[in-house]
Amino acid sequence: MAQKMEKITPRDEDFAQWYTDVVKNANLVDYGPVKGTLIFKPYGYAIWENIMKIVDADFKKMGVTNVYFPLLIPASLFNKEKEHIEGFAPEVATVTKVGDKQLGEDLYIRPTSEVLIMNHFAKEIKSYRDLPLVYNQWANVMRWEKTTRPFLRSSEFLWQEGHTIHSDKKEAEELAIKIAKYYKDFVQDFLLCPVLSGKKTEREKFAGAKDTYTIEALMYDGQSLQSGTSHYFEDNFTKAFNIKFQNKEQKEEFAYTTSWGISTRLIGAIIMTHADDEGLVLPSKIAPIQVQIININDSDEVLKTSNDLKEKLSKTFRVNIDSSDKSFGFKISEAEIKGIPIRIEVGPRDLKDGVVTISRRDTKSKESIKLDDVIKYIENQIIDYDKNLFEKALQNRKNRTFSANTIYEYIKLLENKQGFVLVPFCCEIDCENNVKEKTQTVSRCISSDHKVDQNQKCFNCEASAKNMVYFARSY
């Protein structure tokens, strides 16, 4: 392997460097030749494949149908929704020529596909009978970035973008909420990252949306990572694109739309939530390898045992035997760096007692397990492993959730600690702009669990508070 084991900077010493070290040592990505682009190497891409597989199957159960829309959007079409274009204009990569020939019109590489899909919907929708359409695509998108951080910030990234259109306003809004709820469940149950969920403020909602629902995960360092968003557009886009349908009363009406997405950023969330100073720690459900078998020598007995184990375990788990010619110690380190949940060491001494040694990546526990008990043992350990990952992350979030009533308290918390800070907030754009100027932070989401008291004042401007809102530094 070109990959060399290099020292991983301790997480508590320099979190950013630790992150870069983990990503590099675990062989997840490489940088592309164009600044801001990433190469997803096999192990990194396999995590994304596992995410896609689970989410795609769940979407299909929810009645979502997959489609594929073109990469390029004509500038004239993009400019149809003013608010939307303003949100993306500075970062759109623009095709101006083909070979030596200048094009008649600039073409944008999609930063997101709302306008393309609206344009298509306008042609497809005639009657309420044509509705709803519940589309999704797995695609690459591009938003230019000056700095690159694997999974967190790159000019090109991979995602799914759902786009739906409805005859019924309530149905559209409910779908946006249902998807946000699904994202929450998926990220918590499969990626084991606890999230806050709720609406975005006026300033932070998506360009053109009536409401944006977000899920926010708190990373180990106390910064928030927006992990999925679902937008309800009401008829904002359908008015801009003049998308009407004939309702049951034979009257023309504007339709209602939503869009929603999760991306390869989620891999960043997994790393910054669970990984440690020895490398990745992967949630079992998305780990490309769940059980790694390492042989202590090449004796027939050892090889036969590990092959048998692999065959038996493969019915339930993704199992791999490390049969490279690397040293035993290197193989152990590599299994740790790659965050493989369970490691089995098969050695001649153990086999005399009819046992193998099984370790867990999270707790570093090591136990001698009888060959006959291996499957049952691992089944139990994996359940406990996942539970432990979630609990640890939840504990970190609990330790890092604060509240403040004034901007001074808030700044003090930002200076001394990191985490979610719950504040009473007027939710006005100007006031949030002002908070951003003072603190370089903006709100993450409106709390759905906390209500403002009567007469409670905004933590920043002292106007009447409208909502309790979480603020935090964020990725």
Next chain:
Amino acid sequence: MAQKMEKITPRDEDFAQWYTDVVKNANLVDYGPVKGTLIFKPYGYAIWENIMKIVDADFKKMGVTNVYFPLLIPASLFNKEKEHIEGFAPEVATVTKVGDKQLGEDLYIRPTSEVLIMNHFAKEIKSYRDLPLVYNQWANVMRWEKTTRPFLRSSEFLWQEGHTIHSDKKEAEELAIKIAKYYKDFVQDFLLCPVLSGKKTEREKFAGAKDTYTIEALMYDGQSLQSGTSHYFEDNFTKAFNIKFQNKEQKEEFAYTTSWGISTRLIGAIIMTHADDEGLVLPSKIAPIQVQIININDSDEVLKTSNDLKEKLSKTFRVNIDSSDKSFGFKISEAEIKGIPIRIEVGPRDLKDGVVTISRRDTKSKESIKLDDVIKYIENQIIDYDKNLFEKALQNRKNRTFSANTIYEYIKLLENKQGFVLVPFCCEIDCENNVKEKTQTVSRCISSDHKVDQNQKCFNCEASAKNMVYFARSY
């Protein structure tokens, strides 16, 4: 549905218009706002999803690992392999600015990813221990086209591109051949399109390749469609990119590479091989719906029977009940246009006799089948259905395979008939250029079954013939 049933032009009257009509009526794609781009609608994309699912699973069994490389290639990097750039230069879409800002260097949207991947390999490969790397990506690529034909010709298309690097020359060459063989099996066994397979001539091989292996399917109209290619580069690319590894003797050596791909063109092949004047006819293994159930009325008995049937059949097949409020006749036409292999009609009169009516899309056979026998009957019919599709296509190819010994005979065949024409050929580039000038056709592949006789002359230049080669008009 916005889709309206429109008349399908008879296939034998105007093949091109027939194709367009079938694609439109089956609701497979729409045109994007940028000329040459396509929107894959749910039914069209579902076919591609089924293709991906089968091929991806087979690749994984063959030890292929998925990756994802960036969309954009710097011009300077692309220009490293001269022959390669010449092949693609006139059709590369070029990003020159982001927002208002001009970029320092032109960036090409990948027409294929060899150079990007070579550039990455150069960094990854140190020793024979790092080899082989057997990568694949499912991605969008762009090659500008002036005319658009759904699936056959579009500026953006979807494909898989495999890229491998090896320490052993023979291993690399054998892998390229193995993949070509896999493509042949997949296209014949799953898409039911018989193919010729063999090497491309010097003129027709891929830019930069030592050998290109191709599979060529003959469409109903007698034109060939290149359905998959696998390239063996020897060390052409590794020399251009200076990719050396240390071999077992600790000496530096250039590595050997391959690349291979199939694309959404295959959907065009399926249509032009199997569809008929009533619409699509889909091979069962990639049909999004294999069994369509249509109720004759909404009585409890009918609904209960069709729900029961769906539940039972869903264990083996992809089953759908058309529960729209369209008329019975419209539902029948739609099932035909969509090419659904098996249709079950559930009606009260039949139910009195304990039967349902089952039709096959290919033969239009219609039989009353007892409820208890439905599963067994459909299982048998589907096997026969697939066999029939393949046999019909094979018969068409047999009827349209000719041979010629002179250019005059060849031109006459092209004028009067369409199909594969086997000719003795010198295989020189200049001679093939000359054939192209005279006939607007080039070779499809070198026959692996036929050898030239001693003293046999090239059909065009009368120099000594080197191989027996298939020529044909092509898509």
